[in-house]
Amino acid sequence: MRCEAQGVNMAQLVLVKLPKAEGGSKIEASDAIFKLPLRKDILNEYVIMQRRALRQGTHSTKTRAEVAGTGKKPFRQKGTGNARQGSLKGPHQYGGGVAFGPKPRNYEMKLNRKQKKEAIRVALSQKNFEQKLLVVDAFEVASGKTKDAVNLLSAYRAKKLLLVGNFDDMTRRSLQNLQSVRLIPAEALNVRDLLKAEFVLLTKAAFDWIEENFKQEKLEGAAA
Structure with missing residues (x-):
């Protein structure tokens, strides 16, 4: 320069x-x-x-804390033969929240x-x-x-x-x-x-x- x-x-x-x-x-x-x-x-x-x-930076996804649904444990911890689950809102669940998804921000x-x-x-x-x-x-x-x-x-x-x-x-x-x-x-x-x-x-x-x-x-x- x-x-x-x-x-x-x-x-x-x-x-x-x-x-x-x-x-x-x-x-x-x-x-x-x-x-x-x-x-x-x-x-x-x-x-x-x-x-x-x-x-625009207006993109937004819902986390597991923001999606609609019950917070009840889907089934008991032991005795069902299924993998243990604590919530239906986890990112691995259908209709669950998004993990590390975009949130509104200023670029x-x-x-x-x-x-x-x-x-x-x-x-x-x-x-x-x-x-x-x-x-x-x-x-x-x-x-x-x-x-x-x-x-x-x-x-x-x-x-x-x-x-x-x-x-x-x-x-x-x-x-x-x-x-x-x-x-x-x-x-x-x-x-x-x-x-x-x-x-x-x-x-x-x-x-x-x-x-x-x-x-x-x-x-x-x-x-x-």
Whole structure:
């Protein structure tokens, strides 16, 4: 992980104007956000956190103390020839309680803010390294028609396309029927969506927001 202050060496991203896929101009981007080495460990922690957050944790089974039924001893201890039994509620009995079954619990896992930001930086860097990350000057479908949105994205026939930015209602309407496209604002950027996407498009406004809000924080006591 890079700990030194960044800013001298700059990564470069391609800025394109849709619907074109090739060409475009180069824009400078922070090395501390778009040119970090792969850290599978920190990506794994973030994804585990997200997957655990999806679990409701409402599962519940009844123990032998909670199932309905009599607490009477089913038959006398000796003389019947049967194995001794003290209750009909045991887990080995039909209709009995469950041994070590699931109970309601909170699956939430916490990561500190710096870990979360670092994981997103690493995910962005990986997409940039794979050349699956582009910046678009703007993305707007004024008509609200899906056909127009498809034409605008014709150069990116990805199974999973992630569009990051703030979009108006008509643009959102034009994309809501496209199962291969996912829209999220820059503020909701997360590792799971980045890793699942085959291609990532950032609006210029979203790119600027990321550059401003994901700058690598200086370590305490580091030289200015």
